[in-house]
Amino acid sequence: MEIIKWSKDLESGIEAFDEEHKVLIETINEVYSLMREGKRDEAKKILVDKVVAYADKHFKHEEEVMERYNYPKDKLENHKKMHNFFVRYLIETLLPEIEKGDDKKFNEALNFIVGWLIMHIKNMDVNGYGKWFKERNIEVPDKKIEI
Ligand SMILES: [Fe+2]
Numbered sequence: 001m002e003i004i005k006w007s008k009d010l011e012s013g014i015e016a017f018d019e020e021h022k023v024l025i026e027t028i029n030e031v032y033s034l035m036r037e038g039k040r041d042e043a044k045k046i047l048v049d050k051v052v053a054y055a056d057k058h059f060k061h062e063e064e065v066m067e068r069y070n071y072p073k074d075k076l077e078n079h080k081k082m083h084n085f086f087v088r089y090l091i092e093t094l095l096p097e098i099e100k101g102d103d104k105k106f107n108e109a110l111n112f113i114v115g116w117l118i119m120h121i122k123n124m125d126v127n128g129y130g131k132w133f134k135e136r137n138i139e140v141p142d143k144k145i146e147i
């Protein structure tokens, strides 16, 4: 079962980041499937150990590449703020809610994660650095980071 699907409009044109986004999407789907099977503890473990940890690594990778190619400072700062907000919100608000709450809370948290991620990839990644790198024909030779 999938809660989030990869589609062309999520493509930034930077292979490493597109691959990393796919890993994130796959892992979120894994969490969703486990929840649907009633395996809440396993779902929680994957969410914490893989989704949160990988999102954090992925964000740092993006930030490092934007810096490497002199992505405009104001845009970079704004992008970093969004990443930081998401990681902090996950750790400080959503995870404690999941910890205390019921399945409904878990599903609400999952819906928030999915909504935020799609919005961020489209608005900040694809239409942000994706466009900017494309306009300058910059090829990023990086490989995707491992989980
Ligand atoms: Fe991203």
Ligand SMILES: [Fe+2]
Binding pocket: 059, 062, 079, 083, 120, 124, 125
């Ligand atoms: Fe991003």
